[in-house]
Amino acid sequence: MLQIIDINKSYGSKKVLNNINIDFKPGESTAIVGESGSGKTTLAKIIIGLEKQNSGEILLNNKILQSINKRYFETCAKIQYIFQDPYSALEKNFTVLQTLNETVTICKRNNYDYMSIEDCIINVDKNLLNYLDQKVDILSGGQKQKLCIARSLITKPKIIIADECTSMLDKKNSEEIFNLLNKIKQEKNIILISILHEVDFYSEYWDKIAIFKDGNLLEYSEFKNFYNNAKNIYSKELIEAFKFFKYKGDQYE
Numbered sequence: 031m032l033q034i035i036d037i038n039k040s041y042g043s044k045k046v047l048n049n050i051n052i053d054f055k056p057g058e059s060t061a062i063v064g065e066s067g068s069g070k071t072t073l074a075k076i077i078i079g080l081e082k083q084n085s086g087e088i089l090l091n092n093k094i095l096q097s098i099n100k101r102y103f104e105t106c107a108k109i110q111y112i113f114q115d116p117y118s119a120l121e122k123n124f125t126v127l128q129t130l131n132e133t134v135t136i137c138k139r140n141n142y143d144y145m146s147i148e149d150c151i152i153n154v155d156k157n158l159l160n161y162l163d164q165k166v167d168i169l170s171g172g173q174k175q176k177l178c179i180a181r182s183l184i185t186k187p188k189i190i191i192a193d194e195c196t197s198m199l200d201k202k203n204s205e206e207i208f209n210l211l212n213k214i215k216q217e218k219n220i221i222l223i224s225i226l227h228e229v230d231f232y233s234e235y236w237d238k239i240a241i242f243k244d245g246n247l248l249e250y251s252e253f254k255n256f257y258n259n260a261k262n263i264y265s266k267e268l269i270e271a272f273k274f275f276k277y278k279g280d281q282y283e
């Protein structure tokens with residue numbers, strides 16, 4: 031279990047996170063939703079140790095998570111981050127095999143148990159096996175993001191944080207990536223945290239939803255209950271905006 035306890039964060043005089051409390055459970059996916067600047071990525075950065083909170087604690091299985099320079103390799107390896115832009119998350123001159131081998135080498139150096147490259151790829155999309163000797167550069171955006179997901183599996187993570195990971199993909203590829211992450215969540219019993227600007231309230235990817243605004247966690251509930259039972263005014267506004275655009279989209283499709 032990953033516990034976010036009373037987390038506060040400011041940059042100078044600007045409060046970015048205000049007393050955030052959330053429990054993330056294994057096998058559970060959470061959509062963290064909020065407008066730009068609401069603090070979603072800052073919370074994710076604190077979880078992976080890239081930022082340090084001003085107060086509060088993050089516990090992973092009851093142990094305090096230190097900032098990244100104080101973390102053991104094992105703790106870093108347990109938490110994987112999928113970035114918004116798969117193009118800049120990968121070294122374009124590397125082949126697919128070199129990309130995955132880099133992480134395997136680090137695991138070997140640290141005597142850390144890892145998933146084989148073949149297994150990682152099969153978990154994601156076995157077609158990528160045909161591209162092992164190809165440069166990353168020739169892959170499509172969707173294939174690149176799948177490669178990032180395959181790479182994240184090498185360390186057998188307990189937590190995957192996907193930060194706007196489909197924002198550069200079309201609808202079909204986005205659905206494929208969310209289905210894939212959901213399948214991995216279920217099969218590997220991991221905590222999946224997905225940071226989103228917008229959410230499809232009809233989708234079935236998420237177990238929980240956390241609504242952020244101006245550094246505050248306004249609402250945290252079961253995803254399936256949220257659409258009909260949202261309590262906060264801002265949450266209701268998000269639902270109304272979704273309904274409006276959904277209707278308009280259907281009209282023009």
Ligand SMILES: Nc1ncnc2c1ncn2[C@@H]1O[C@H](COP(=O)(O)OP(=O)(O)OP(=O)(O)O)[C@@H](O)[C@H]1O
Pocket residue numbers: 041046064065066067068069070071072073227
């Ligand atoms: N290193 C930093 N120094 C100063 N301010 C920062 C820094 N990082 C983030 N901020 C500010 O903190 C606030 C929250 O940023 P954050 O990136 O967490 O928001 P977000 O909800 O993830 O937004 P987006 O969806 O646009 O990524 C913003 O006002 C941002 O400008």
